[in-house]
Amino acid sequence: MRIALVDSGIGLLSTAAALRRIRPDADLILSMDPDYMPWGPRSVPEIVARALAGARAVLDEQPDAVVVACNTASVHALESLRAELEPRIPVIGTVPAVKPAADRGAPFAIWATPATTGSPYQRDLIDRFARGIAVTPVACPGLADAVERADPAAVAEAVDHAAAHTPADVSAVVLGCTHYDLVSDVITAALGEHVTLFTVADAVAAQALRRIGVSPQPDAPRTGGLRVYASGRPAQLPEAALTYRAGVLLTTEVAA
CATH class of the missing domain: 3.40.50.1860 (Rossmann fold)
Known part of the structure; x- marks a missing residue:
């Protein structure tokens, strides 16, 4: 195989x-x-x-x-x-886990690259699967590049920037870029253990x-x-x- x-x-x-x-x-x-x-x-x-x-x-x-x-x-x-x-x-x-996050019925955020964050594709996912739920798109400039370089300082800076733009009432974050999965521990540390990360x-x-x-x-x-x-x-x-x-x-x- x-x-x-x-x-x-x-x-x-x-x-x-x-x-x-x-x-x-x-x-x-x-x-x-x-x-x-x-x-x-x-x-x-x-x-x-x-x-x-x-x-x-x-x-x-x-x-x-x-x-x-x-x-x-x-x-x-x-x-x-x-x-x-x-x-x-x-x-x-690879499709971001918007549907399972929306199935919880609670506010959540989607972390993605700036290009994906503003894309009709992401808006369509939200409209199809999360209508009526508060969804916050969060652009993460530089995060994928920092992960690619394995640059801990740059990763931490990009994660902190995204966390600062994530509403405090969200209990879940959809990781909309596969690079982000690799630093899920850093993301959890920034957001808190009470926030569930959805990956695919x-x-x-x-x-x-x-x-x-x-x-x-x-x-x-x-x-x-x-x-x-x-x-x-x-x-x-x-x-x-x-x-x-x-x-x-x-x-x-x-x-x-």
Whole structure:
């Protein structure tokens, strides 16, 4: 079993780690795009082109599924990826956990990149799933970049900025960028333990398995391999990835 994940950078680590936990026998192929990251500020045609390039770069690996482990790429490029790859290769997108957060019936916030925060896509999610609930969109300038660089001071500054713009009455925050998952402990420390964080890595991993018709088997042999591509070139996992638990999990559980 081979599952490819596409993102501009190391935001895909949380979903890759979730896949490793539930199918340790699966080969994971990580396709990142350091030459063109971040994708968020780019035009929609550029985002589509980069996401397609990331997927095409791993097709020789014969993946059984492609996971778009990036909110921005899922917003803009999922349709194009599915048009090119499906039904031969299932393509799984990443959607912020607005619905489960709204199901609580209480005010919540959505932390996302500035581009996503103001997007029609996010407004549509709120209109569809959280009508009548107080939802506060919180832009997090610089947070994804700081996570990508594994810069603790910059992460703390960006998190503190977002926390200051999060209403005190919210008891839940939806993390609308996969990079943010990697610093969930920092976010919880800033917001307080009473605030529940909603992430989607586990749900996306489970959906990927469903799409290829297999079940979770967390007790399967730990034989899964790991391959990394950087803007189409075979590469190693970036050093910054190893500062996060998800990155360590992927490297320590790779087959010898």
